[in-house]
Amino acid sequence: MHSKITNKVQIVSESGTYILPENYIKGIIHDYPNINMDYKIISIVGSQSSGKSTLLNAVFDTTFEVMNVNDGIRQTTKGVWGATLPSDGLFIMDVEGVDSKERWDEGAFFEKSTSLFSLAMSHLMIINLWTHDVGRFSGSNLKLLETIFEINFRLFHDKPKDEKEKASDSQRKGLLIILRDYNTKNNLEVIKETILNDIQKIWKEIIKPEKYREMSYDQFFNIQFETMAHYDYERPLFDSQCKELYKKLVNQNLPSSFFNYMKDYTNAEKVPVPFEALDFYIKNIWKTVRSCKDIDLPSQKIIVTDYRCRQISNELVKNQVNPQLEFINEKLNQNIYKELKPKCEELYNKTLETFDAQTSYYDQTVVLNNRKELEGQLKDRVQKFLRRQTEMIKILFTHQTKESIKGLKELPDRADFYKKWSTTKKKLLAVMENSFLQSDIQFAEYDIKKYSKELEEYIATSLDDLFKGELESYTQTFFAKEMKVFLTEKIRSLFEDPKIIFWEEFNKSFFALWKKVIQKYETTLMQGFNLSKQESDKQILELKKQVTELVTEKILDRKSGFIQYIRGIFEYNFKMHNGQERIWANCSKTDIANFYQVALEFSLRAADSFTSLEILDPDAANTKTDQSGQQDVTIIEALEFPKLFSESECENCKNVLKAQAESELLTANLKSDNATWLQTLTKVSQVTKLLGYLK
Ligand SMILES: Nc1nc2c(ncn2[C@@H]2O[C@H](COP(=O)(O)OP(=O)(O)OP(=O)(O)O)[C@@H](O)[C@H]2O)c(=O)[nH]1
Numbered sequence: 167m168h169s170k171i172t173n174k175v176q177i178v179s180e181s182g183t184y185i186l187p188e189n190y191i192k193g194i195i196h197d198y199p200n201i202n203m204d205y206k207i208i209s210i211v212g213s214q215s216s217g218k219s220t221l222l223n224a225v226f227d228t229t230f231e232v233m234n235v236n237d238g239i240r241q242t243t244k245g246v247w248g249a250t251l252p253s254d255g256l257f258i259m260d261v262e263g264v265d266s267k268e269r270w271d272e273g274a275f276f277e278k279s280t281s282l283f284s285l286a287m288s289h290l291m292i293i294n295l296w297t298h299d300v301g302r303f304s305g306s307n308l309k310l311l312e313t314i315f316e317i318n319f320r321l322f323h324d325k326p327k328d329e330k331e332k333a334s335d336s337q338r339k340g341l342l343i344i345l346r347d348y349n350t351k352n353n354l355e356v357i358k359e360t361i362l363n364d365i366q367k368i369w370k371e372i373i374k375p376e377k378y379r380e381m382s383y384d385q386f387f388n389i390q391f392e393t394m395a396h397y398d399y400e401r402p403l404f405d406s407q408c409k410e411l412y413k414k415l416v417n418q419n420l421p422s423s424f425f426n427y428m429k430d431y432t433n434a435e436k437v438p439v440p441f442e443a444l445d446f447y448i449k450n451i452w453k454t455v456r457s458c459k460d461i462d463l464p465s466q467k468i469i470v471t472d473y474r475c476r477q478i479s480n481e482l483v484k485n486q487v488n489p490q491l492e493f494i495n496e497k498l499n500q501n502i503y504k505e506l507k508p509k510c511e512e513l514y515n516k517t518l519e520t521f522d523a524q525t526s527y528y529d530q531t532v533v534l535n536n537r538k539e540l541e542g543q544l545k546d547r548v549q550k551f552l553r554r555q556t557e558m559i560k561i562l563f564t565h566q567t568k569e570s571i572k573g574l575k576e577l578p579d580r581a582d583f584y585k586k587w588s589t590t591k592k593k594l595l596a597v598m599e600n601s602f603l604q605s606d607i608q609f610a611e612y613d614i615k616k617y618s619k620e621l622e623e624y625i626a627t628s629l630d631d632l633f634k635g636e637l638e639s640y641t642q643t644f645f646a647k648e649m650k651v652f653l654t655e656k657i658r659s660l661f662e663d664p665k666i667i668f669w670e671e672f673n674k675s676f677f678a679l680w681k682k683v684i685q686k687y688e689t690t691l692m693q694g695f696n697l698s699k700q701e702s703d704k705q706i707l708e709l710k711k712q713v714t715e716l717v718t719e720k721i722l723d724r725k726s727g728f729i730q731y732i733r734g735i736f737e738y739n740f741k742m743h744n745g746q747e748r749i750w751a752n753c754s755k756t757d758i759a760n761f762y763q764v765a766l767e768f769s770l771r772a773a774d775s776f777t778s779l780e781i782l783d784p785d786a787a788n789t790k791t792d793q794s795g796q797q798d799v800t801i802i803e804a805l806e807f808p809k810l811f812s813e814s815e816c817e818n819c820k821n822v823l824k825a826q827a828e829s830e831l832l833t834a835n836l837k838s839d840n841a842t843w844l845q846t847l848t849k850v851s852q853v854t855k856l857l858g859y860l861k
């Protein structure tokens with residue numbers, strides 16, 4: 167007749183301790199997972215030794231302790247017991263009888279506790295009454311009903327819904343009054359009326375909280391009746407009534423089902439909590455009952471849901487998440503982890519999927535809060551991973567950038583520098599960006615773009631700086647190798663030549679050199695460094711600047727010996743002719759004055775020429791031509807030359823030169839005069855000699 171029954175189990179001990187074994191509910195849910203959202207709890211209360219356990223055993227085939235007649239009238243069921251009929255979706259609770267003689271002072275409190283507990287837990291509470299007690303209601307029977315009504319107020323905080331909605335109100339409890347030892351001499355209708363009148367009376371008399379004052383008892387309870395024949399005297403009838411009772415308790419589709427009033431309830435309304443959380447729910451309610459606090463079933467549901475969600479979440483973290491995190495952590499300890507994104511995403515999705523599946527039975531608002539917490543935990547951990555990963559990417563690419571720069575610097579020439587430089591830059595940026603993209607985990611909400619941008623900037627700036635530096639150093643090297651040595655030597659030799667005006671000769675040599683080398687320089691700039699004509703011209707100007715700096719430096723080096731240098735020019739031009747020293751004695755005063763004039767003017771011009779740099783621009787496109795048809799001087803444009811010697815320095819030098827020149831002139835004239843006098847003397851002596859001959 168009955169489905170398999172799990173062993174009876176004690177829920178609350180005789181002393182009032184919650185003792186349901188931890189794995190009891192787990193074991194049932196493991197074997198009968200369908201029970202989770204489809205079960206009902208039935209409890210039985212009534213006076214001691216009123217055949218409660220006997221009835222449960224007869225209806226459900228359970229094995230609750232029953233009194234042995236030979237032991238006399240003594241209490242049998244201690245505390246609260248339970249048994250599950252998994253295939254029928256029933257959880258039966260057998261409760262210690264009320265009015266027990268064994269419990270003296272503590273008795274009333276214990277009775278109230280077990281009654282409140284049974285009422286809180288049950289969908290249907292069976293109230294076991296002796297038929298012959300009805301009408302001459304003994305104190306204990308009345309007291310029991312009164313207790314049930316009173317304690318019911320402690321189950322809820324909120325008002326039940328209004329009259330119309332009461333049928334679907336899950337807060338409504340089923341009360342099944344079973345009349346024992348009922349026989350045909352009794353009149354059920356009269357008995358029912360008697361009981362209902364008594365109930366009405368009790369309801370009126372009990373003290374109701376303000377908010378419930380206007381409500382009737384059937385807004386809280388669905389009261390039904392059932393009769394049972396005498397167990398000993400009418401056993402066949404008793405047994406068939408038990409079978410009927412079983413059907414009405416198990417088959418909700420029967421019109422006579424005791425759970426008919428629940429047929430419109432939603433699944434969530436039907437069960438207080440999923441069966442898997444029943445142990446925690448029972449424990450919690452018992453704890454609340456014993457601490458004399460109001461129960462408030464709706465918040466108990468939330469507490470249990472919250473607890474279960476936490477438990478599910480913790481178990482997931484422990485069994486699924488942590489090992490995976492540890493695995494990823496290990497990988498990150500070694501290096502950048504390429505699989506970080508897919509691994510983390512898979513972990514995140516799978517964990518939440520499992521969480522959702524396991525919590526689908528619970529109140530979703532509570533579930534959602536817990537889900538968010540779990541999401542947050544996962545996000546936190548993954549963010550930490552991302553921090554490490556991005557740090558490693560940064561280190562890697564900083565290193566790679568430095569290595570690339572080293573490689574570019576070490577290139578043997580600059581013939582295709584730009585090509586190699588830009589390939590390196592593009593490749594570095596692309597690989598770097600890809601590394602970050604591979605670590606872009608959406609759910610972690612980690613601003614990876616910020617890091618990628620930072621690194622992008624670093625790489626770009628480093629390579630751009632390298633480019634600028636290389637360009638500059640190429641110019642420097644080019645100047646040093648191709649121009650400096652030659653020009654230095656040239657300047658030195660020009661200063662040793664008194665026959666020339668410095669700039670005229672310098673520019674000739676400079677132009678020749680420029681013509682020889684500039685093509686190579688320009689080609690490297692435009693092909694090797696990919697400069698535009700304009701950029702290249704700018705760079706060429708840079709080269710010209712180097713030339714002017716070198717010339718300036720070399721001229722200024724000679725500042726202290728400048729007067730001597732100019733004097734050298736004067737002396738050479740005055741005193742020498744075709745590499746031979748002039749013989750003043752052979753020169754007329756007029757000649758001397760002429761030589762003097764030419765040499766002085768030349769040396770003064772030489773002195774004047776050093777007041778400014780007069781390096782001509784070898785690239786001057788439009789050299790001006792003056793009226794005489796001679797090309798004008800076109801100084802290298804766009805460069806600010808320092809003055810070599812100031813006007814006054816030059817003037818001073820010229821004055822010194824003039825003074826010295828005059829003294830030279832004097833000497834020359836004197837030598838010439840002496841020669842004339844000597845000549846005269848010689849002539850005189852010759853005349854004298856001749857005269858002597860004539861004598
Ligand atoms: N008159 C009568 N006696 C019954 C009936 N059912 C059981 N008994 C007897 O009543 C006695 C008590 O039975 P239990 O089933 O242990 O009663 P109980 O209400 O569970 O008792 P506690 O758990 O101690 O409160 C036993 O001796 C049964 O034989 C019944 O229908 N009519």
Ligand SMILES: [Mg+2]
Pocket residue numbers: 218219220231232242243260261263
């Ligand atoms: Mg019993």
